[in-house]
Amino acid sequence: MIDQFPDLLTQISAAESERSAALCSRLADTFEDDLLEHDGFPDAHLNFFLALLSKKQYYDKPGVWNFILAVNNSRDALTSAQCERITTAFIDNFAAYQDKDLCFAVCDFVARNLESFKASDLLQQLKRLELQKAADLRGYADEGLYILGQEIKRAARNATN
Structure with a gap:
């Protein structure tokens, strides 16, 4: 698949x-x-994924969020x-x-995949970045913080079982 990445980006x-x-x-x-x-997670796959997150001609396309689910x-x-490279691309x-x-997928990914203190810090950063957006594109970082809270509760329940 690696040799297909340039063609996939073009598509x-x-x-x-x-x-x-x-x-x-x-x-x-x-x-x-x-x-x-x-x-492992091959560097070529990561670079393809980072291109999708970092270049307007890709991240503006409906459906790119599906790649976040895949990762x-x-x-x-x-x-x-x-x-760390992924979170830098998000920021x-x-x-x-x-x-x-895409906004929701980013915040969900952060909430579910980073250590809780890192996730909380990053989601707070994303919340500040949301202030630059139109009103209908705000609130996804808060949803991520809610998911993070639920993940923390679930981990605590699992630790006591």
């Missing part, structure tokens, strides 16, 4: 909005399946350095994200 950037969501969903499923074939399902394969680009599903 995503060229896709019309009406068909972008279906295309991204299909490609994200293939991406997720390919990740399962590797012991979420392979989160155990991520190294701490790779996770650098979140204010520009105009897709509600």
